[in-house]
Amino acid sequence: MGDKVILLVEDNPVDVSITQRAFKKANILNRVVVMQDGVEALDYSFGGGVYAGRELDDQPILILLDLKLPRVDGLEVPRRIRADERTKLLPAVILTSSREEADVVAGYSLGANSYVRKPVNSEEFAEAVRQLGLYWMILNEDPPVRGG
Amino acid sequence: MPETMPAPLPVVSRLRSLSRAAAVLAILGGLLVLAGRALDVAILTNLFPGFTPMKANPAPLSVLAGASLWLLLANHPQSTARRIARGFAFVIVVVGLLTLCEYVFGWDLGFDQLLFRDPQALPGEPPGRMAPVTTVPFACLGLALLVLHEERPHALWAQSLALMATLLGLVPLVGHVFSAQPLYKIGPYMPIAVLPSFLIVMLGLGTLCAMPDRGLMTPLTSDSAGGTLGRRLLLPVASVPLLLGFLVFLGENLGLYDEPVSWAILVVACVVVLTAAVLESAWTLHGVDLRRQRAERERERLLASLQEQARESQVQDEDLQAQQTAMRESEERYRSLFTAMTEGFALHEIIYDDLGEPCDYRFLAINPAFERLTGMKREDVVGKTHNEVLPGNDPYWVNAYGAVVLSGEPAEFENYSPALQKHYRVLAYRPAPRQIAVIVVDITERKQAEAERERLLGEVQRRAVELDVANKEIEAFSYSVSHDLRAPLRGIDGFSQALLEDHADKLDEVGRGYLQLVRSESQRMAQLIDALLALSRITRAGLHWARVDLSALAREVAADLQKAEPERLVEFTITPGLVANGDGRLLQVVLENLIGNAWKFTGKQASARVEFGEVRAQGMPAYFVRDNGAGFDMAYAGKLFGAFQRLHSQSEFAGTGIGLASVQRIIHRHGGRIWAEGQAGMGATFYFTLQMATEVAGGGKAATTKQGIRPFRVGT
Incomplete structure (x- = not known):
């Protein structure tokens, strides 16, 4: 379990840094793979673009998605992941500063497993990340991986 | 019915002919006697030997009378003939009367032998003078001829005189026949001869018959029963006794029987003959009367049927008049409708081209409203065609009207007339083949209003x-x-x-x-x-209207606050059962802010009190949240509801300055208003109302965008 990666889709390096620090402080030692935008995230997930030929059996244990991303919108990523047979069971959590109701509803309806608002307070933020990681990586079993 | 002159019966002309014959005979007789005198032929003056010879003077009188009668009968329109006839008659009268006077007064005027000497005169007789019995009837005849005229009194007089002369001639004539001397010889005077008696009778009858349909003769020639009876009886009654008497007298003279027998025979014969005549006349009259009665009945029947027809025709007349009146009234009604109706009305005749397609139409009639609506004048358009009156107008009208006339289906359409620059709504129908009637309403204003509305x-x-x-x-x-x-x-x-x-x-x-x-x-x-x-x-966000229990919301908010800061002691007084129409989520925000503020600003009070309740403001419920906290200076009440406006320092009471602005926005979106009362250090009260209409109208949803229901605002 510990060799599985956490896919963090986030274009803000400050947020990336804070999130990584929160994982570390919560003793979650999985490698955090950071994608700068939606296109990169999808390429990684489906072995396209610069990630052509990547071993697709090695899927992330958790995807954390920022909603506001360059190029492909954050909501588009979970939609595409859910639409594909290989990745549809991956846990995806929308991690955003938006509190817009429309975003929340859209996120859930597109297959996000969870929707977490990033608090400004760094202690609260660290606590939210810790709980998310624990919930999805420890309480949830591994998703069945295709092939094998 | 005006009485028309009946056509003269044949008897009238026959009697006239008789009269003419009498005149001719009298002239001939007179001339004969004059000839006899002149040639001294005795037979010509006394007819029979032994008879009294006729004197000379009656002969010319007879000729004059005959000529006078002839002239009058000839009925010449020339007054000359009449004047001559009257002249002759006058001479007769004068001679007759003067001769009579000679007898009466013993004169000798010397005209007795003017024409001829009278050698045969008996002694004691004035020679040549006619008998006195002859003078009167001649005088009568002369007078009769003098006055003989068609007018009624004249005819009557003439005929009376003629009748008298006839009788005076008849008496001596009969006397001669029966050898009764007293009848033709009066006293010592000389007797009247047979010939003058005969001539007098003839002239008398001739004068009587001269005007057979006038005077005394009228009934005899009329078509009446009296006329018929008179004609039938007159001749036998006058002639039979005379003839029988003569025959009986002849028989007696021949010695066949003696006088008493002759009287008896005469009487019996008269009775028989006259009775037969009467009976025959009675039968005839009876038949005539029966026919007359039948004719009368027929006439009445015809009259009745005629009257019936007249009545029927009168009834028909009345019916016809009633129909005409009704038609006239109906016509007047339609005419008044035609002229008074506010819609334009026009009647057109469609004109077809060579292919039978409608290509134009002709104005037959337009009403005043049509003139008003189109600005066209009756005298300018009636009789002309559309293309003449409105050249270059939209062919739509001709096509639309043509379609109605071809199909016979009424149609209603709206169109713009570029020539008249107006919009019209038109109802068109076909009242007769090739004709179209249109009712036109000017909808230009409506169209403009519609266009404005569209805009x-x-x-x-x-x-x-x-x-x-x-x-x-x-x-x-x-x-x-x-x-x-x-x-x-x-x-x-x-x-x-x-x-x-x-x-x-x-x-x-x-x-x-x-x-x-x-x-x-x-x-x-x-x-x-x-x-x-x-x-x-x-x-x-849109509003989701529902019934909201404000009291329950207030209690929840208070409980949440108490839970967040359990160490605080605040006395809540919440009036139960306050329910209003509104968006529950937004009203919760309102109460969270207002009660939250009250909670916050009573933070420094030893015994904090917060109250939620209802008062009436301008006839509608106003809800309030009251506290006994820090309060505010009313001078700054206007700033309470502005975004980021704060009346207290951050260090005194934390806050964003957004809360009351949000509250005010929510209240306004509910169509309500919000205001505050307070005093620094003495607490504050916030009042708010919700949609005015919901309360006034007794509940129910009302328009949320209604204007003018915010009589008072704070902080705007």
């Missing part, structure tokens, strides 16, 4: 689109603010935290304090951003 509607839609775009922009802006303003704050706070945790040994106490300040300020800024976003959402 305004378009404007509204354009504005709505603009508003929508603006809302979308605000949404995008809010989204952007939510993300992009918060992200740096997270960085500031997060790295401050990282500094404090990972590098605390490199900082002194003051430095660590500064870092804490950096963190708390960035967190307060995050709160401000959140509050702003909430305010923006309130403005944009």
